[in-house]
Amino acid sequence: MEFIEINNVFKVYKNxxxxxxxxxxxxxxxxxxxxxxxxxxxxxxLTKLLYREEKPNRGSVFVGGINVGKLRNGNVYKLRRKIGxxxxxFKLLPKLTVYENVAYPLESYGMTKSxxxxxxxxxxxxxxxxxxxxxxxxxxxxxxxxxxxIARAIVNEPKLIICDEPTGDLDPKMSKExxxxxxxxxxxxxxxxxxxxxxxxIVDKMKKRVIYLKDGVLISDKKKGTYVEDESV
Amino acid sequence: xxxxxxxxxxxxxxxxxxxRNFSLSMASISCTAVTLIIVxxxxxLTYNVNSITKDLKDALTIVVYVDRDASEDDIAKVxxxxxxxxxxxxxxxxxxxxxxIKNELIKDEQFAELFNVFDTNPIDSRYIIRVKDVxxxxxxxxxxxxxxxxxxxxxxxxxxxxxxxxxDIVKNVSIIAVIALIVVTxxxxxxxxxxxxxxxxxxxxxxxxxxxxNAVIKLPFLIEGFFLGIIGAIIPILITIFxxxxxxxxxxGKLLIESMxxxxxxxxxxxxxxxxxIIAGIVGMFGSLNAVRRYLKI
Numbered sequence: 001m002e003f004i005e006i007n008n009v010f011k012v013y014k015n016x017x018x019x020x021x022x023x024x025x026x027x028x029x030x031x032x033x034x035x036x037x038x039x040x041x042x043x044x045x046l047t048k049l050l051y052r053e054e055k056p057n058r059g060s061v062f063v064g065g066i067n068v069g070k071l072r073n074g075n076v077y078k079l080r081r082k083i084g085x086x087x088x089x090f091k092l093l094p095k096l097t098v099y100e101n102v103a104y105p106l107e108s109y110g111m112t113k114s115x116x117x118x119x120x121x122x123x124x125x126x127x128x129x130x131x132x133x134x135x136x137x138x139x140x141x142x143x144x145x146x147x148x149x150i151a152r153a154i155v156n157e158p159k160l161i162i163c164d165e166p167t168g169d170l171d172p173k174m175s176k177e178x179x180x181x182x183x184x185x186x187x188x189x190x191x192x193x194x195x196x197x198x199x200x201x202i203v204d205k206m207k208k209r210v211i212y213l214k215d216g217v218l219i220s221d222k223k224k225g226t227y228v229e230d231e232s233v
Numbered sequence: 234x235x236x237x238x239x240x241x242x243x244x245x246x247x248x249x250x251x252x253r254n255f256s257l258s259m260a261s262i263s264c265t266a267v268t269l270i271i272v273x274x275x276x277x278l279t280y281n282v283n284s285i286t287k288d289l290k291d292a293l294t295i296v297v298y299v300d301r302d303a304s305e306d307d308i309a310k311v312x313x314x315x316x317x318x319x320x321x322x323x324x325x326x327x328x329x330x331x332x333x334i335k336n337e338l339i340k341d342e343q344f345a346e347l348f349n350v351f352d353t354n355p356i357d358s359r360y361i362i363r364v365k366d367v368x369x370x371x372x373x374x375x376x377x378x379x380x381x382x383x384x385x386x387x388x389x390x391x392x393x394x395x396x397x398x399x400x401d402i403v404k405n406v407s408i409i410a411v412i413a414l415i416v417v418t419x420x421x422x423x424x425x426x427x428x429x430x431x432x433x434x435x436x437x438x439x440x441x442x443x444x445x446x447n448a449v450i451k452l453p454f455l456i457e458g459f460f461l462g463i464i465g466a467i468i469p470i471l472i473t474i475f476x477x478x479x480x481x482x483x484x485x486g487k488l489l490i491e492s493m494x495x496x497x498x499x500x501x502x503x504x505x506x507x508x509x510x511i512i513a514g515i516v517g518m519f520g521s522l523n524a525v526r527r528y529l530k531i
Contacts (some may be wrong), residue, residue, distance in 0.1 A: 080444035095253045108445035110235035
């Protein structure tokens, strides 16, 4: 079985909106995959299925051998500890410092103080934010906040990192910084990276596997793809 | 060890959160304080009303006059008969002989002169008794009237008939009022906490997304709710302890008339404070737990 297996997944929201229709795909360990498509194409829904923020109506989603859709509500946290998620809007706790934000997941797992300190410093070092440890999120630029979010996602050294439009709110220069960090993590830690984006520049430059969604349907899946805007491609 | 670390961190986070969300914490604390002050006042009032009505009830006696010419044996028999009536409080049966009463009265010179007019003692000996159930006082009195050597039975008929039903109404209404107030308080405090937590749903969501288990998410909120409740209870408790003691002393321990005595502060302020503290802690904890729970569903 592949690291991630999505089999004939359908997702219809309660308001009747059909987000995904009959999606099947496999992703191996250590892969770097872009999911592209316009707003409303189902990119975010697909990523949410992986970390069980949403459940499929039909079909199955396996992550590391776990049937995510069948996971009980009270056990979802076990899955999420194996996954790092990077959000477009960063989702940092505004009243915690950079250090505290990155340390938060580890603290809630009950790790020792020294272990936490070591891991947080390593993560912040990786995203080049060691000197901003005591700052609060509102004292940082957008790019810096996103790097804090990445540090929090990788602090537990997860096998899978899901990025939902991580550069959506950033200017090109900051976007590049973020992508460099993420690529480094993919290479150094061997984490599987799944990134939903509609940033053409990034996709074209990185030459990774590209999955193209349109209106919830998988249109193309290319090994070393570029950004596609036309469904006929 | 892991569990201890998590509990320790939850306590620390709860403390931090009270200060970091200061304005919301203050809202919860003041709401708790205001409602609990009302509850405290209601409890103190109810306790006093009940105590006063009980005192008044206890003060109600039946006076049983015994025939002036009754022999010692007859008088003794009346006592036995009285004690055989179920509703009579046997410990309360007190005998006052006609001579005792006379001796007491002639201490006053005017009465002394008055008694000189009579050759024999014109007073009837009497038994003064209390009953266990004042609502059955009229029945008990009429049964005593049937006794052989008894000439007359007196009890505060008008007071008993008019006031007793009123006492019961006052007592029931005040107890219902306190219970209703406690329920309203729980609802109010719970709602304020709900608003506090509503503004932090994003925080809860992030906790969930980074893999925090539901139990670990709930714990700091549970402790925080408990803290807020306890802090909110401080002013009501101070008012209970010092306010009531001051009022008691200011009023000289009684309400309007001598026989309506207020409950001693020592017997009432500490239990009331404890009740307030328990309500505050429990409502704080469960209010916040309940509010968090709704954001933990996926």
